[in-house]
Amino acid sequence: MCGIAGxxxxxxxxxxxxxxxxxxxxxxxxxxTWTDGASVYLGHRRLSIVDLxxxxxxxxxxxxxxxxxxxxxxxxxxxxxxxxxxxxxxFKTSHSDTEVLxxxxxxxxxxxxxxxxxxxxxxxxxxxxxxxxxxxxxxxxKPLFYQVSGGELVFSSELSSIHCHPYIxxxxxxxxxxxxxAHGYLPGNSAxxxxxxxxxxxxxxxxxxxxxxxxxxxxxxxKSQPSDAWLTHPEREGExxxxxxxxxxxxxxxxxxxxxxxxxxxxxxxxxASLAVTAQNGRGVKTFSIGFDTESFDETPYSNLMAGLLGTxxxxxxxxVDKCVALTETVLSRLDEPMADGSLIPSYMMCQMAxxxxxxxxxxxxxxxxxxxYDPFRALAPARLxxxxxxxFAHRLLSGLVKQIPVSHKNMSLDFKMKRFLSGAxxxxxxxSPIWLSTLPIGHIEQLFGSPLSLSELFEDALDAWFxxxxxxxxxxxxxxxxxxxxxxxxxxxxxxxxxxxxEVRSPFLDIDFVDLVQGVPAGLKxxxxxxxxxxxxxxxxxxxxxxxxxxxxxxxxPVGQWFKDKKxxxxxxxxxxxxxxxxxxxxxxxxxxxxxxxxxxxWAHLVxxxxxxxxx
Numbered sequence: 377m378c379g380i381a382g383x384x385x386x387x388x389x390x391x392x393x394x395x396x397x398x399x400x401x402x403x404x405x406x407x408x409t410w411t412d413g414a415s416v417y418l419g420h421r422r423l424s425i426v427d428l429x430x431x432x433x434x435x436x437x438x439x440x441x442x443x444x445x446x447x448x449x450x451x452x453x454x455x456x457x458x459x460x461x462x463x464x465x466x467f468k469t470s471h472s473d474t475e476v477l478x479x480x481x482x483x484x485x486x487x488x489x490x491x492x493x494x495x496x497x498x499x500x501x502x503x504x505x506x507x508x509x510x511x512x513x514x515x516x517x518k519p520l521f522y523q524v525s526g527g528e529l530v531f532s533s534e535l536s537s538i539h540c541h542p543y544i545x546x547x548x549x550x551x552x553x554x555x556x557x558a559h560g561y562l563p564g565n566s567a568x569x570x571x572x573x574x575x576x577x578x579x580x581x582x583x584x585x586x587x588x589x590x591x592x593x594x595x596x597x598x599k600s601q602p603s604d605a606w607l608t609h610p611e612r613e614g615e616x617x618x619x620x621x622x623x624x625x626x627x628x629x630x631x632x633x634x635x636x637x638x639x640x641x642x643x644x645x646x647x648x649a650s651l652a653v654t655a656q657n658g659r660g661v662k663t664f665s666i667g668f669d670t671e672s673f674d675e676t677p678y679s680n681l682m683a684g685l686l687g688t689x690x691x692x693x694x695x696x697v698d699k700c701v702a703l704t705e706t707v708l709s710r711l712d713e714p715m716a717d718g719s720l721i722p723s724y725m726m727c728q729m730a731x732x733x734x735x736x737x738x739x740x741x742x743x744x745x746x747x748x749x750y751d752p753f754r755a756l757a758p759a760r761l762x763x764x765x766x767x768x769f770a771h772r773l774l775s776g777l778v779k780q781i782p783v784s785h786k787n788m789s790l791d792f793k794m795k796r797f798l799s800g801a802x803x804x805x806x807x808x809s810p811i812w813l814s815t816l817p818i819g820h821i822e823q824l825f826g827s828p829l830s831l832s833e834l835f836e837d838a839l840d841a842w843f844x845x846x847x848x849x850x851x852x853x854x855x856x857x858x859x860x861x862x863x864x865x866x867x868x869x870x871x872x873x874x875x876x877x878x879x880e881v882r883s884p885f886l887d888i889d890f891v892d893l894v895q896g897v898p899a900g901l902k903x904x905x906x907x908x909x910x911x912x913x914x915x916x917x918x919x920x921x922x923x924x925x926x927x928x929x930x931x932x933x934x935p936v937g938q939w940f941k942d943k944k945x946x947x948x949x950x951x952x953x954x955x956x957x958x959x960x961x962x963x964x965x966x967x968x969x970x971x972x973x974x975x976x977x978x979x980w981a982h983l984v985x986x987x988x989x990x991x992x993x
Contacts, residue, residue: 378403378433379421379875380445380520381537382499384508384585385528391541392417398537401710402447402875410434410443416501416508416585420445423878425631425736431472438468441503442481446474447533448496448518449882451627456480456491486511486580489595493627493888497575499531506585514596515742515886516577516863519871523572527588534712536991538572545571546992553955553985554825554834560716560815560981561864564837568713568988577863597844598858600851603896606911610901614915617893621915624887625651625738633735636662638726638881639690641678643913643925644740644749648884650919652738653686663688664730664737666722668934669696678927685921693729700725700934701944708987710876716815716981717865718936723873731877741866742885745857746894747909748850748902751793751929752812756849759801759808768802805849807831809856810838815977820964824956850899937976940968947979951986 379399381392389411396407396419403421410418420433436443450456453473461467465479473494480488481500486509495517500509510531512520521538522531532538539546549570556562565573575581578596583589606613625648629635637649653661663683667676676692683690700721707724730737744750800811811818822829832839841859845852867883874881884890897911904910913925939945949961961982967973 378423378447379533379537380419380447380497380499381532382416382418382445382508383528383530383541384416384583385526386543387417387530387541389417392419394540395419395532395537396421398540399533401878402533404878406432408433410436410445412503418443418445418499418501423735423880425449425633425880431469431474433474435472435474435478437478437482442478443501443503444474444477444481444498446477446496446498447520448494448498448513449473449880450476450492450494450496451630451887452491452493481509486582486595489580495883495886497533508583508585510575510581510583511595512575512577512579514578514598514888514891515858515867515883517867517871517883517886519868520575521567521572522575522581524583524588524590525571529583529590535567535569535572536712539569539992545569548955548989548992550955554821554829555837556714556716556985557815557821557824557978557981558818558834559810559838559860559864560813560977561868562713562715563860563864564840566837569992577859598855598891599895600845600847600854600899601895602847602898606896606898606901610911610914613893613896614911617890617897617912618915618918620887620890620893621647621884622651622654624884624890626655627887628736628738628882628884629655631736634662634733635736635738636664636730636734637688638730638737638739639663639665639679639682639688640740641665641675641680641682641924642740642927642929643909643916643920644743644885646678646682646920646924647916648738648740649682649686649688651884653688654919658687661686661688662733663690664726664733665690665692666726666729667692667694668700668722669694678924681921682924691729691733693725695722695725697935697939697944701939704945705987707876708984709991711872711984711987713868714981714984714988715865715868715872716977716984717869718934718976718980720869720873721934723869724876727873727877727879727881731879734879736880736882737874738882738884739870740885741870741881741883742862743909743912745854745862745866746885746891746902747897747912748854748899749909749912749929750857751908752809753850753853753903753908754906755797755801755812756805756808756853759797760805760849762801766801803831806839806842806852807835809853810835810860813861815981816964816975820960820978823960826957847899850903854899854902936980937968937974940976940979941971943969945979945983947982948986949982951989952982955989 379402381395399421403423405424406422408420418434434445450473453476460479469475495513497518497520530541547570552566581592639649665679799817800808841856842852845855870881901911949958964975968975
């Protein structure tokens, strides 16, 4: 796992070093640069995972015609190496996955990415054709920011790094702010500052050094293609699914450094830990979990149960409210782009603890998105019925009555669920999921910015995902969660939590061979009889106890609502003056402090953005 940065045209070697210094946490084990001495600068920070001695970057071919900088891991690099050797390619490293990119490009061109099983963000310079090729993995596990302006390209793994380039503007994009408060993260290609974009997951960018022309193309997209085999031979297909997941775990245990597993005690992390123990024949598997002194947010009993059953070398830490709050400023001050997911803090804590023992950790991210695992999937049918039978005036009346329910800051409390359901139930189906996840109701976002907003523009990325699917509500909602929530929230959170601690986090559920099977699972087997992840749970019943399979889902969060109410966390409304209506912010803040409303998501989003704007000054 590493950090990459580079640019063409104006700039100097010193500018590149500044960009790389900002990425030091992503690659503490080494740094390297390459330049043609005129107009191309490439840099790399390394966290050594594979081929510790010979995998240094930037890496080039013997004739210097190809140069690559790479962030990520290619899990099938051994297989690809053998294929390339059979075609006559000679490797100079023993088992570097980076060199496979160079040789693979020479053999297959940009079709190489369709053969890769892994996570990546890389820049490959083709000096013969005078092109730079940027690519990001299918799900966006590894970040890649870029700006093309005036025939020049600048790119980096993090926003704070790209801002170190002297010709990159730090002017905030007002449209990005609207999307941030609407989603709780910056979706798609959106970035905080004008001109800078994120290369979306599953996309390539090709920049022509001779002309300054550039193009972006999408090489992969998740596509639900239900297979009748799941209806005719469900047990056989379930076994195939489990076998593919097991193979994925085995691939991700391969490294030249210690590897561990996150273990919350939920279905997803428990299955990864169980399969890891099997792969290691029960020997020396390290697992990690954290707990809290707030009961509704604590998963300690489940993680301890699974660790005991599996016999892992288990590390657990219990955190107090004061410890979590004290760490908040540290984490937010280092976060390169705003993302309003409070679980960033416990994720950071767990990565920090794990890094004391391992350099790589496996997690359960991706299962909820692929298999319809979130609570909003249960709300789809009731919302559809609600929209049919409840007229608008009754909806307004009911919403007003529900607002009178006393606020509870417990994890996924009943009043929180009811208010959240009603916030989106009155909208068309394609808007409901993003609105349920929003930091504020749509009317409040309009008041926040002091102008009416277009829903279709505000949620354009969500609509693109929704209408790209030709299935029903479940399939379209799965598409939304994969393309937006997974990419821009979950994977961003875990990348930053891991990399801020120089820890590589791997996601077995996002293995492409496994995902290819998931694309064939009918929606009716993902969410069936009110049970989320139905088919996955059936497959995992072979490796997990019943108590874990059927336990109530508990999100990996912290009680930020209570912390704001108790003034353990404090926002500064004036910090966003000029961007939003600070008088309206103060009104919402006062309502939360008085216990009249629960604005936890908005207040947390505001706090995160305060730190982000401070870094731009």
